[in-house]
C-alpha cells in the first residue's frame with residue numbers, strides 16, 4: 167500500500183498553549199486508521215490541520231501529494247464529519263443531500279439514492295432532519311460527506327451520542343463502505359474498544375505527540391511481553407502456579423500468565439489429561455490493555 171497521508175514534525179500552539187509537538191504519522195491508501203487519545207489530546211486539531219481549516223505552526227503534510235493550504239483541492243478529494251454535522255434541520259434528509267450535491271457540483275444523479283440505501287435512510291428521506299434520531303443524523307452526515315465520492319474520509323468522534331446499537335450500525339456501515347470503495351478513513355475517538363474491530367491501524371496521541379502507531383498485531387508484538395490466559399475449567403488450582411507458570415483461581419477456572427502464546431497448547435494438553443476445559447481466552451490483548459502498556463512505557 168502507498169502512503170496516502172504523510173505528516174512530519176507538525177506542531178501547533180493556541181496562544182501560549184502548545185497542543186501538538188513534532189507530530190509524525192502516516193496513513194496508507196485504503197486503510198481505516200484510528201487516531202486515539204484522551205480528551206483534549208489534540209485529535210480534532212490534527213483533523214482540522216489536515217483539512218486546512220487551521221494552519222500548523224511547523225512541519226510538513228502531504229495528502230495525496232497536496233498540501234493542506236491547497237484547501238479547494240483537499241476538499242475535492244476528502245469528506246469530513248464533525249460533531250456539528252452542518253445539516254439543515256428544517257429541510258428533509260433528501261433535500262439536504264440534494265442541496266449539498268448541487269453545492270459540491272455532484273453530477274452523478276444516482277449517488278444520493280445509493281447513499282440513502284446504503285445508510286438505510288430511504289424510509290426517512292422525506293422527514294425533516296430535526297425529527298431524526300442522533301443515529302439517523304450521523305448516517306445522514308456520513309452520506310453528505312460521501313456525496314462526491316471522496317478518496318479520504320475524516321471522522322471526528324463518529325460514535326458520540328449514539329447508543330450501543332447505533333454505534334455498531336455506524337461502524338459496520340463504515341467498514342462496509344471502506345471495503346466496497348477502498349476509501350481511506352481516519353477517525354478520531356477517545357473510546358478505544360469501539361474502534362478496535364474496524365481499524366487496520368492505530369495512532370496514539372498523548373503528551374502532544376504521536377507516541378505509537380501500528381496495526382494491532384504490530385502493537386501486540388511490541389508490548390505484550392506476557393500473555394494472561396483465562397481458562398474456564400473444572401480444575402481447581404491449589405497452588406499459585408501451574409506447570410511453573412503463575413496462576414490465579416477464579417470461580418469457574420483460572421488465569422495463567424505465560425511468556426508467550428506458544429505455551430498455551432502445553433498447558434491445555436496437561437489440563438485435558440484429567441479435566442474438562444470449556445473455554446480459553448487471552449485476557450490482556452485488547453486495544454485498551456495495549457494502550458495502557460504504551461502509556462506505562464512513555465511515562466516511565
Ligand SMILES: Nc1ncnc2c1ncn2[C@@H]1O[C@H](COP(=O)(O)OP(=O)(O)OP(=O)(O)O)[C@@H](O)[C@H]1O
Nearest residue numbers: 180185203204205206207208209210211212355356
Ligand atoms: N481554536 C482554539 N483556540 C484555543 N484553544 C484551542 C482551540 N482549539 C483547540 N484548543 C485547545 O487545544 C487542546 C486540544 O483540543 P482538541 O479539541 O484538538 O482535543 P481532542 O483530542 O479532540 O479532545 P476531545 O476528545 O475532547 O474532543 C484543548 O486544550 C483545547 O482547549
